[in-house]
Amino acid sequence: MTTASEIAREGTLRAARRETARTALLNATAGILSEATQIEASLSEISRRSGVNSAMIKYYFGDKQGLLMALLEREAEREMSGLDALVAMDVSAERKMTIHVEGIVNAYYRSPYLNRLVHYMVEAGGPEASARVSDMFITPMMAAYRQIVAQGVREGTMVDVDPALLYYALVGAADHIFFAAYSVPTTLGVAKVDVGIKQAYATLLRDLFLRGLRPDKD
Incomplete structure (x- = not known):
C-alpha cells in the first residue's frame, strides 16, 4: 500500500x-x-x-506564442525586479542613472533578443499581449525614469527631460549594438561583442547620457 x-x-x-x-x-x-x-x-x-x-x-x-511570452516574463522578472530597489537607494540621481545604464546594457548583452522579442510580442500577440508587455517593461521603466529625473532636478544635476523621450533614447542606444550584431565585424573588426566591448559601450553611454542630462552652466 x-x-x-x-x-x-x-x-x-x-x-x-x-x-x-x-x-x-x-x-x-x-x-x-x-x-x-x-x-x-x-x-x-x-x-x-x-x-x-x-x-x-x-x-x-x-503554444509557441505562450512559450515566447513565458520567456519574456522570465526576462522581465529578472531585469525589472531591481528597478524599485534602484529608485529607493540612498544615492544620487546620477549614481542611479549610472547603475541603470550599465544594467540595461548588461541585459541586452546577456539576452540580445530581448528588445526584438518585446516588439514581436506587441505586434504579433494582439491587444492583450501588448498590454502585458507594457505592464512588464514599459510601465516600470517609465515610473523609474520619472522618479530619477525628478530627483536629479532637485539635486541640480539633471534637466527636466521628458521621461518618455529618455526611455526611447536610452533603450534604443543600449540595444542597437546587439540588434545590429551583423555590422560588428565591419565597424569594430571583431566577430562579436565581447565583455570588453560591452563594458566600453556601457561606459560611453553612461558618459553621454549623464553629460547630456546635466544643466547648462552658461
Whole structure:
C-alpha cells in the first residue's frame, strides 16, 4: 500500500521534472533567439536543443506564442525586479542613472533578443499581449525614469527631460549594438561583442547620457 509520504514524494518529483523540462525549453528558446536576427525558433529545434519532446511545449505553454511570452516574463522578472530597489537607494540621481545604464546594457548583452522579442510580442500577440508587455517593461521603466529625473532636478544635476523621450533614447542606444550584431565585424573588426566591448559601450553611454542630462552652466 502506498503511504502518504510516498505519494507526497512522488508529487514532489513530478513537480521537479516539470520545472526541469519547462526551464530546458525556455533556455533552449533563449539560446536560439540569441543567435538569430529575427524572432524565429522552430518547435523541432527547440525540442532538439532542450532534449524535451516538442509536444511538451503545448502542455506547459499552450503554444509557441505562450512559450515566447513565458520567456519574456522570465526576462522581465529578472531585469525589472531591481528597478524599485534602484529608485529607493540612498544615492544620487546620477549614481542611479549610472547603475541603470550599465544594467540595461548588461541585459541586452546577456539576452540580445530581448528588445526584438518585446516588439514581436506587441505586434504579433494582439491587444492583450501588448498590454502585458507594457505592464512588464514599459510601465516600470517609465515610473523609474520619472522618479530619477525628478530627483536629479532637485539635486541640480539633471534637466527636466521628458521621461518618455529618455526611455526611447536610452533603450534604443543600449540595444542597437546587439540588434545590429551583423555590422560588428565591419565597424569594430571583431566577430562579436565581447565583455570588453560591452563594458566600453556601457561606459560611453553612461558618459553621454549623464553629460547630456546635466544643466547648462552658461
